[in-house]
Amino acid sequence: MSPERRATLALALLAAGVALAMLAFMTLGVKGSWAFVLQFRGMKLLGLILVAHAVAVSTVLFQTVTANRILTPSIMGFDALFVLSSTLLVAVLGSTALASVDARALFAAKLALMTCCSMALYRWLFLGEEQSLHRLLLTGVVFGIFLRTLAEFVQRLLDPNEFMVLSDMLFASFTGINPVLMVFGWALVGAVTLWLGMNLARLDVIGLGRPVAVNLGIRWRRDVLAVLGIVSVLVSVSTALVGPVTFFGLLAASLARLAVGTSRHAVLLPAASLTAMLLLISGQTILERLFAFNTALGIVIEFFGGVVFLLLLLKGGRK
């Protein structure tokens, strides 16, 4: 089978799988009013699609500019940044005050904060001196632990009620997505996706690595920073909506690479996005319908994503 045919087939299969998962998600186990159920679940489905797309695309882009297949934004401590900023918000404002602030304003503030911090972090890590991948990974992971313990430090000072509010915010919850924020998120992610769609060839060239890309006329610093900025926005949207999910992006991107067997962004980006949707929607359906509890999907994903990460590390070591 030619590579093109394989890619097309894989994309078609993934799309069919996602359609099937959506159908199952919307229609399984409906009791009572269809109109209500369809509206209620449709809202959730839109959230899942948005998060899946944002996480998958940001992971692939990040892997492109850092020229490796293990690093993801969340492994580099981004989720911890989110935990810390949410904790500080609850600690400073208090849960009652937070409830009265307009959700969109809060979202915009969080988004701006996280984008700024992550840009600074990425600049420091990737545009400085060259360094080994493992050291980079370890730095990111330990930095994440540092931020998380700082957050714990602040959490210890909260009273139990506020801690409850906070843990609701922090546990990756794919069911409690705020509908107001979703319009915001869709608009942002839509614009970013459009831009990416017009720059697919440029992304392919960046993926060749710095020396080759510069030789082919890429203005490295400017373009890489632009891509990292996009990554920040995407990750901010997904973390602000559902909380931290460390290994989900890695899981989706790795499976998508396996499925399509190419690094061309025109194929890889949609494939990763579809894979993430398939995982998220079918996972949520199974947890809700078969196991009758629905908050733990994040934990299940963390488990499998962690295992995949270890496997990738081991594979990389053997080369």
Add this chain to the structure above:
Amino acid sequence: MRLGLAFLLVVVLAGISLWVGVSGISLARLAGGDPRDWLILWESRVPRMLALVLSGAAMAIAGLLMQIVIRNRFVEPSTTGTVEAAGLGLLVMTLMAPGAPVIVKMAVGAVFALGGTGLFLMVLRRVPLRDQMMVPLIGIILTGVLHAVTTFIAYRADLMQTVLAWTQGDLSGVLRGRYELLWLGAAMAVIAWIAADRFTLAGLGKDMATSLGLAHGRVLALALVIVSGVTAVVVVTVGTIPFLGLIVPNLVSLAMGDNMRRAVPWVAVSGAGLVLVCDILGRILRAPYEIPVGTILGVIGSFTFLILILRRRRDVA
């Protein structure tokens, strides 16, 4: 001589630790035989101080031991899955046999800890290319995977608060009768000291150690049993004290090199001292509330760890 001074410093810190707390006690009233002050001293302050010293010294030594036998500077029980596995064991015991005595729970925790460490070593064995940075990285990710398992079980059983008690080292609950297991941990640390030379040899690698007449496998097993035992004891009595076993041996070796027999007393004294300082800080920073010692050490420890990694970068470049 310098060690004596360090020891004296720890004694002074321990003395301060006795006097810090919500209920004031005074020397004058103690001398007068005031029963309330004596009660606080014997039932709460002295046990707490002893628990700090014992767990600090034992965890620091466990970290050193692990670094020597795994031959990597950046490993310690909380970056190799050992602590997380011990917590999982305790969670399993809470679910299956909540009425079991603490010593049984601790023993099960130790078995799980040993299993977690074994899993880590098994994964490591599959990595032929031993990058210094790769080993702790694998350990931390493995810890994350184990953590996902623990969280999954705890979340379903509504035991998240209980798990938090083990994952955060906290000494506010230490009273007489609830810390004595730590002596067992200290005893294991002493064994590590006595057998220090063997462990140093084992750290040279299997071939070298065997040719020098050492039963490499058995010494390695002893080391791992000690590390797991110490970890389980500390986790069940005071909770996780993260990064202590990592930063203390590293700082000591920066100052005086890599001979384990010489380093052990320094590591023990510094470990105890650091934990005492963190606990005193935790008690006065937000008095009358307490910040757990594990949280303070987590912040200090991960920051120091970060510096150690970045320092290496400069060394190599």
